[in-house]
Amino acid sequence: MTAKAPVRSAPAPRRTTPAPRRRRSTRRGPLHPATWAPTTVLVLVLGLIWSAIATEHPYILPELSEVGLALVDRPEVFLTNAWTTLSIALAGVACGAGTAFVLALVMSEVPVVRRALMPLAVVLNVTPVVALAPGLVLAFGFGMTPKVVVTAIITFFPVLINVTTGLRAVPPSVLHVFETLHASRAEVLWRARILYGLPYTFAALRVVMPLSIVGAVVAEFVAAGSTGGLGTMIRNAASTARLESVYAAIACLAAMGVLMLALVTAVERRVLFWHESQRRAST
Amino acid sequence: MTHPSTDLTDGIRVRGLTKTYAGGDPHRPALESIDLDIGRRRFVSLIGPSGCGKSTLLRVIAGLEDHDAGEVSLFGSTPRALCSAKAIGLVPQAPALLPWRNVRRNITLPRSVNRRAGTGGEDPDDLLRAVGLGDVAHRYPHQLSGGQQQRVAIARAFGMRPELLLMDEPFSALDEFTREALRLQLLVLWQRRATTVVFVTHSVREAVTLSDEVVVMSARPGRVHEVLPIDLPRPRDASVVTGPRMHALEDRVRASLQSAWEAGAAPDDLVPL
Incomplete structure (x- = not known):
């Protein structure tokens, strides 16, 4: 085939035809079947498999209808326990992520602190927090404190690492402009570093918010004698073989995780309207 | 437009400036004994092959980098002092907004x-x-x-x-048509505000269109090869920019660049240092 000649003579009409874009860039709304149908079909199939197993072996999985009934029968029980777990998770995130954020700021400004803390933070990260939990319960008693501490430790490291990276993500040319203006370190930190670090901070929060629920539930499992929370509820229900309550509580936890993620994403979309990651959503 | 001739306390004065990057070859400094005088309210371009240190020189003048030897005086003051008075405007290669x-x-x-x-x-x-x-x-x-x-x-x-405007290849990422328009716009802005400009560029045309003087630099080590005065009338409208004098000057700068390149690009063992 003589490929060269037609390509050379045809640049003008080529530019006017939008044909190659059409297929890929079609964006469908959330109501379009192509958006929701695949997941729906998959959920239905999984539901059928679940039902089949539940009918055969009621000690492996409860009937879905029973799970639903458990939720509908005593919604206030699930709501109060969910609130207990949620407040532990949120308090843990506030403490853990907050401390990590402040430490990351200090570490970015004072290299000695960075050199001193980073190895310890890494060790803390590789230590299984589940293993720490019993000791923390002994130390802090059976109230909320040990659970918040466990959650805080779990959420600490991802935030520390991401914010530390983010604070260094300022383009050199921007730093040069600040430098020729003789901006102080505090001004560079406040007007450039923290804001350039925000996308990294939000990425950490998206990881850490659901993780905080994991922390809270694990802490409730371990803290013998704790009276509230979905983790306690799961442990107690499992010990008396009330599978439908176990799975109802798990469904609540999943819903909480989804809500937290949705919240972070919504805030992120508003705050980071200027960032590449949000561009498609905003224009 | 008359420019005050190069009064040494009233302009940019660089003497014996030498800079070697940490870890760089001490016998091949990034900048070696640079002497340069730029009068107040002059528009001066630095041009040269890559690695000739033109951006480094700009950063030293901006106080963004230290140097090993020599002195830099900006209107009788130091780069740092000028920065703390917010008297230096920097336009980097990326817009940095x-x-x-x-x-x-x-x-x-x-x-x-x-x-x-x-x-x-x-x-x-x-x-x-x-x-x-x-x-x-x-x-x-x-x-x-x-x-x-x-x-x-x-x-x-x-x-x-600002008293001094430093521009580091500000138009290099743009298409030719946009560059042309922005050059003319820059000239209009500069003529009204009359500040001293040091402009780093790769483009001969850009250097000649904009400048009062073009400083041609050579590489390895970075040195000032030649300073060429551009005596085109201002304002530089379309008739000036397309005129024969302009082309002659462009050719002159190109020839100078060629000899600068030959001076700096020859293999190591052939350069008697």
């Missing part, structure tokens, strides 16, 4: 930092109109074209009424 600030707030950024050095400067709205961006004042950088972004960066640098 803050993406979360709209155009107008990017232009007023210099007044909101280092407030001790003053919060005055040109009215941002006048400035925006002068660069033809009055109608995008409330847009954000990601909503602008590359040429518009660079105009914002230029307006930001002019906004503080």
Whole structure:
């Protein structure tokens, strides 16, 4: 085939035809079947498999209808326990992520602190927090404190690492402009570093918010004698073989995780309207 | 337009400037014994092959990098002192706009930092109109074209009424047509505000169109090869820029660049140092 000649003579009409874009860039709304149908079909199939197993072996999985009934029968029980777990998770995130954020700021400004803390933070990260939990319960008693501490430790490291990276993500040319203006370190930190670090901070929060629920539930499992929370509820229900309550509580936890993620994403979309990651959503 | 001749206390004076990067070959400094005089309110371009140290020289003048030997005097003062008075405007290669600030707030950024050095400067709205961006004042950088972004960066640098404007290949990422338009716009801005400009470029045409003097540099080590005066009349409108004198000067700069390149690009063992 003589490929060269037609390509050379045809640049003008080529530019006017939008044909190659059409297929890929079609964006469908959330109501379009192509958006929701695949997941729906998959959920239905999984539901059928679940039902089949539940009918055969009621000690492996409860009937879905029973799970639903458990939720509908005593919604206030699930709501109060969910609130207990949620407040532990949120308090843990506030403490853990907050401390990590402040430490990351200090570490970015004072290299000695960075050199001193980073190895310890890494060790803390590789230590299984589940293993720490019993000791923390002994130390802090059976109230909320040990659970918040466990959650805080779990959420600490991802935030520390991401914010530390983010604070260094300022383009050199921007730093040069600040430098020729003789901006102080505090001004560079406040007007450039923290804001350039925000996308990294939000990425950490998206990881850490659901993780905080994991922390809270694990802490409730371990803290013998704790009276509230979905983790306690799961442990107690499992010990008396009330599978439908176990799975109802798990469904609540999943819903909480989804809500937290949705919240972070919504805030992120508003705050980071200027960032590449949000561009498609905003224009 | 008459320029005061090079009075040594009233301009940029570089003497014996030598700089070696940490870890670099000490026998091959990035800059070696640079002597350069730039008069106040002159527009001077630095041009040369890659690695000739033109951007390094600009950063040393801006006080962004230290040097090993020699002295740099800016209007009888040091780069650092000039920075702390917010008297240096920098236009880097990338526009370096803050993406979360709209155009107008990017232009007023210099007044909101280092407030001790003053919060005055040109009215941002006048400035925006002068660069033809009055109608995008409330847009954000990601909503602008590359040429518009660079105009914002230029307006930001002019906004503080700096004594010295340093521009590091500001148009190199733009297409030829946009570059041409921005050069003329820069000249209009500069002629009204009459500040000293040091402009780093790769483009011979750009250097000749804009400058009063073109400093041709050679590489390995970075040295001043030749300083060529550009005696084209101002304002440099279309008739000047397309005239025969312009082409002769361009050829002159090109020839100088060629000899600078030959001086700096020859293999190691052939260069008697």
